[in-house]
Amino acid sequence: MSRKNPKKKKKKIPAKGKNRLQLTAATSDKHDLYEHSVQDTQAECDFIDQVWKERRKRLAQHVREDFCGTAATSCEWIKRREDNTAIGVDFDPAVLKCAHERIAKRLDEKQIKQLTILQDDVLTVKTKKVESVLAMNFSYYIFKTRALLGKYFKRVRSSLVDDGIFILDAYGGSDSFVELEEDRKVKGFTYVWDQHFYDPITGDVTNYIHFRFPDGSAMNKAFEYHWRLWTLPELRELLEEVGFNNVTIYWEGTDEDGDGDGEFTPKTVGEACEGWIAYIVAEK
Ligand SMILES: C[S@@+](CC[C@H](N)C(=O)[O-])C[C@H]1O[C@@H](n2cnc3c(N)ncnc32)[C@H](O)[C@@H]1O
Numbered sequence: 001m002s003r004k005n006p007k008k009k010k011k012k013i014p015a016k017g018k019n020r021l022q023l024t025a026a027t028s029d030k031h032d033l034y035e036h037s038v039q040d041t042q043a044e045c046d047f048i049d050q051v052w053k054e055r056r057k058r059l060a061q062h063v064r065e066d067f068c069g070t071a072a073t074s075c076e077w078i079k080r081r082e083d084n085t086a087i088g089v090d091f092d093p094a095v096l097k098c099a100h101e102r103i104a105k106r107l108d109e110k111q112i113k114q115l116t117i118l119q120d121d122v123l124t125v126k127t128k129k130v131e132s133v134l135a136m137n138f139s140y141y142i143f144k145t146r147a148l149l150g151k152y153f154k155r156v157r158s159s160l161v162d163d164g165i166f167i168l169d170a171y172g173g174s175d176s177f178v179e180l181e182e183d184r185k186v187k188g189f190t191y192v193w194d195q196h197f198y199d200p201i202t203g204d205v206t207n208y209i210h211f212r213f214p215d216g217s218a219m220n221k222a223f224e225y226h227w228r229l230w231t232l233p234e235l236r237e238l239l240e241e242v243g244f245n246n247v248t249i250y251w252e253g254t255d256e257d258g259d260g261d262g263e264f265t266p267k268t269v270g271e272a273c274e275g276w277i278a279y280i281v282a283e284k
Contacts, residue, residue: 022188022213022214022215023188023189023213023214024213024215024217025211025213025217025218025219026217028189028211028213028219029098030211030219030222030223031069031070031095031098031102033186033189033191033211033219033222034069034070034209034222034223035070035072036186037184037186037189037191037209037211038137038191038209039072039073039137041072041073041075041076041077042076043262044073044076044134044136045073045076045077045080047167047250047264047279048060048063048077048132048134048167050264051132051165051167051250051281052131052132052165055165055246055281055283056163056165059081060131060132060165061081061083061084061085061131062084062085062086062130062131062132063077063084063085063086063087063130063131063132063133063134064086064087064088064089064127064130064132064133064134064159065077065086065087065088065089065134065136066089066122066133066134066135066139066140066156067089067090067122067135067136067137067139067140068088068089068090068099068117069090069095069099070095070098070099070102071086071088071090071099071102071103071115071117072102073086073134073136074086074087074088074115074117075102075103075106075107075111075115078107078111078114078115079106079107079111084114085114085115085116086114086115086116087115087116087117087118087127087128087130088115088116088117088118089118089120089122089125089127090117090118090119090120091119091120091121091122092119093119096117096119099117100117103115103117122135122140122152122155123143123148123151123152123155124155125155127159129159129160129161129164130159130160130161130164131160131161131163131164131165132160132164132165132166132167133156133159133160133164133166133167134167134168135156135166135167135168135169136168136169137169138169138170138171138225138227140152140168141205141225141227141228141229141230142225142226142227143228144202144203144204144227144228145228146234146238149230149238150238150241150242153166153238153239153242153244154242154243157242157243157244157284160284161284162284163283163284164283164284165281165282165283165284166239166244166281166282166283166284167279167280167281167282168235168279168280168282169277169278169279169280170230170232170235170277170278170279170280171275171276171277171278172229172231172232172275172276172278173273173274173275173276174272174273174274174275175195175274175275176195176205176229176275177198177200177229178195178198179195179196179197179198180195181193181194181195183212188213188214189211189212189213189214190211190212190213191209191211192208192209192210192211192212193207193209194207194208194209194210195207196208198229202228203228203229203230204226204227204228204229205225205226205227205228205229206224206225206226206227207224207225207227208220208221208222208223208224208225209221209222209223209224210222232249232270232278232280235280236249236280239280239282243284244282244283244284245282245283245284246281246282246283247280247281247282247283248266248280248281248282249266249267249268249270249278249279249280250264250265250266250267250278250279250280250281251264251265251266251267251270251271251276251278252264252276252277252278253265254271260276260277264278264279266281
């Protein structure tokens with residue numbers, strides 16, 4: 001039985017020399033903590049490459065990162081190959097301000113021109129067609145009805161080139177329906193995933209991310225998510241209903257300790273584990 005924390009990754013905050021200041025709630029930026037404890041942009045971009053090689057026998061160049069937040073994945077995508085481009089879409093001006101600060105540090109002048117950041121709603125945004133749209137870290141769970149999620153999926157489909165591929169992730173497992181808190185040590189702080197509320201009638205969940213620090217300080221509810229906990233068959237049916245083809249679940253393999261091994265392969269039968277993360281790949 002494998003158990004994979006919904007918010008995926010395990011990277012460490014790099015130590016800046018021996019005398020690195022100890023992190024505290026007051027001196028930390030919540031977006032830095034999020035990037036270091038949750039996101040694995042390299043793994044995400046590796047997965048895009050894997051999918052394009054497997055399905056189209058080539059690599060993609062132009063992607064759109066929906067719900068881009070600090071646009072970390074877009075930056076990684078652009079740094080990956082010199083002709084890559086990305087469009088990041090997020091409707092929150094505050095997070096986009098942080099995105100622009102990071103972009104200026106992460107990309108050079110040429111690379112910055114390859115990135116377009118749009119402050120817009122993914123339900124209505126109009127962009128040039130891209131090869132892949134990405135919806136990562138379950139951000140689309142914010143759409144709680146079939147009507148709204150279907151509308152989003154339709155808009156994504158129309159934003160893709162003819163052989164385009166939509167890539168999104170999902171989480172689930174028996175523990176995802178349970179109110180629980182679990183923490184993970186990251187270098188310099190502790191990341192806490194708080195599944196605070198679950199309503200079995202609506203499928204609504206409220207999840208929080210808290211950060212705790214060695215000095216006893218804490219950043220409570222640094223991030224909060226009011227989502228519907230969608231299941232894979234529901235998502236797959238809806239993607240097919242709006243016209244996507246070859247909707248495939250990429251299931252994570254398991255290492256000898258029973259933890260996720262970061263390798264995702266197409267599967268038609270999953271595993272009744274307590275917690276899982278999967279990618280969904282849907283072709284236009
Ligand atoms: C969970 S964060 C995702 C951050 C990052 N992309 C990741 O993969 O971890 C969700 C982001 O989605 C944005 N968001 C939520 N609903 C949106 C919508 N309808 N249109 C655009 N952005 C939206 C929020 O502002 C927030 O920055």
